[in-house]
Amino acid sequence: MLSNVKSVxxxxxxxxxxxxxxxxxxGIPEFNIVGLPDTSIKESKERVSTKxxxxxxxxxxxxxxxxxxxxxxxxxxxxxxxxxxxKNLSRIAFxxxxxxxxxxxxxxxxxxxxxxxxxxxxxxxxxxKSNEKETxxxxxxxxxxxxxxxxVIEYLSGVSTIDSYKANWSDIAMEKxxxxxDFSEVKGQENAKxxxxxxxxxxxxxxxIGSPGTGKTMLAQRLITILPDLSxxxxxxxxxxxxxxxxxxEKQPIITxxxxxxxxxxxxxxxxxxxxxIPKPRRN
Numbered sequence: 001m002l003s004n005v006k007s008v009x010x011x012x013x014x015x016x017x018x019x020x021x022x023x024x025x026x027g028i029p030e031f032n033i034v035g036l037p038d039t040s041i042k043e044s045k046e047r048v049s050t051k052x053x054x055x056x057x058x059x060x061x062x063x064x065x066x067x068x069x070x071x072x073x074x075x076x077x078x079x080x081x082x083x084x085x086x087k088n089l090s091r092i093a094f095x096x097x098x099x100x101x102x103x104x105x106x107x108x109x110x111x112x113x114x115x116x117x118x119x120x121x122x123x124x125x126x127x128x129k130s131n132e133k134e135t136x137x138x139x140x141x142x143x144x145x146x147x148x149x150x151x152v153i154e155y156l157s158g159v160s161t162i163d164s165y166k167a168n169w170s171d172i173a174m175e176k177x178x179x180x181x182d183f184s185e186v187k188g189q190e191n192a193k194x195x196x197x198x199x200x201x202x203x204x205x206x207x208x209i210g211s212p213g214t215g216k217t218m219l220a221q222r223l224i225t226i227l228p229d230l231s232x233x234x235x236x237x238x239x240x241x242x243x244x245x246x247x248x249x250e251k252q253p254i255i256t257x258x259x260x261x262x263x264x265x266x267x268x269x270x271x272x273x274x275x276x277x278i279p280k281p282r283r284n
Contacts, residue, residue: 003078007071008093008117008125009063010109013240015116017093020068021055022075033072035059052076067107070096070126073149074156086158091123094152102149106130109244114138115236126152126162134243134253136167137236169232172254179257183222192219200226217262224258 005020035056054072056063071094077083095113096104107113110131117125118141125143127135132145144162146152154160186193192208196219199206206223208216230238239255242248248255 001079001081003075005071005075005078005089006093006122007068007095008113008120008122009061009067010112010116010244011061013112013244015113015120016058016061017120018061018063018068018071019055019057020071020075021057022072022079023053023055024076024079025051036062037068038062038064052079065107066097066105067095067109067113069098070094070104070149070152073098074152077153083153083157085156087124087156089156093117093122093125095125096128096146098149104128104146104148104152108246109240110134111138111236111243112240114141114143115240117141126155132165133167133250134239134248136165137169137172137232137254139166167254169235172256179225181222181225183226186215186219186222189215189219196223197226199223221260221262224260227258230256230258 001024003022005022007018007020008015009018031052031054033054033056035054036059037056054075056068074094078085078089095107095110097107099105106128110127111134114125114127114135115138118138123142125141126146127143129145129147132143135143143164144155145165146155146162151160151162155162183193183196192215196206198204200223208220210216235254235256238259239248239253242255
């Protein structure tokens with residue numbers, strides 16, 4: 001029996017639909033996954049023993065990680081007629097890593113995955129329970145957070161429901177974010193401070209040049225404390241990057257403070273020279 005279950009996969013920060021097509025037939029136990037899966041995806045075959053072919057379409061896009069485990073498992077259960085879904089599976093995306101006991105583990109990049117699922121047109125997306133706070137401010141799509149595979153199957157069968165976790169962005173934004181540094185701590189440096197204030201007010205770029213130890217990094221670190229609070233779209237954009245990188249704090253899964261990055265001076269100098277070459281003076 002052939003089944004078709006859908007998931008959403010990321011290419012950078014952009015998402016696309018992955019159709020998990022599962023075919024189960026009789027014969028010697030065998031498990032094949034096609035469609036450019038990486039090693040971690042191929043490892044899912046260790047949990048299955050029948051003749052199964054899983055095709056991950058589009059086949060020309062490389063798939064990495066374990067976020068397709070849940071969609072593969074649902075497809076196999078449907079193909080083996082272990083349950084019959086009462087939901088329209090063409091409108092639902094499945095994302096999550098499965099443990100051997102059936103529990104659904106968190107995956108990286110779940111926030112941009114949910115945002116892209118909404119853009120693609122999915123009505124629902126089922127994700128790991130441990131990722132629920134990260135997606136709390138995403139609207140326009142029903143996000144179901146499941147703890148294990150059994151809960152997902154019971155939901156699809158109409159036996160039980162899965163609650164959605166939502167948070168109000170305005171409530172989150174109202175929480176005053178405290179920085180451990182402040183622009184008012186800088187003594188002197190009046191010209192530099194004035195330049196940073198102008199840059200902050202007008203949204204301009206700013207380049208600080210000076211000898212080591214003159215306070216360039218100190219000033220740059222404190223620039224974020226005089227910038228406006230993050231908007232909803234800005235917070236989503238920053239949180240998406242943190243989510244894909246897997247560096248979100250579980251206690252604060254939504255970024256509401258402006259981040260600061262301090263690359264090594266050799267990196268910033270190289271970027272400056274490579275990004276904007278200074279033209280050579282003309283000779284008369």
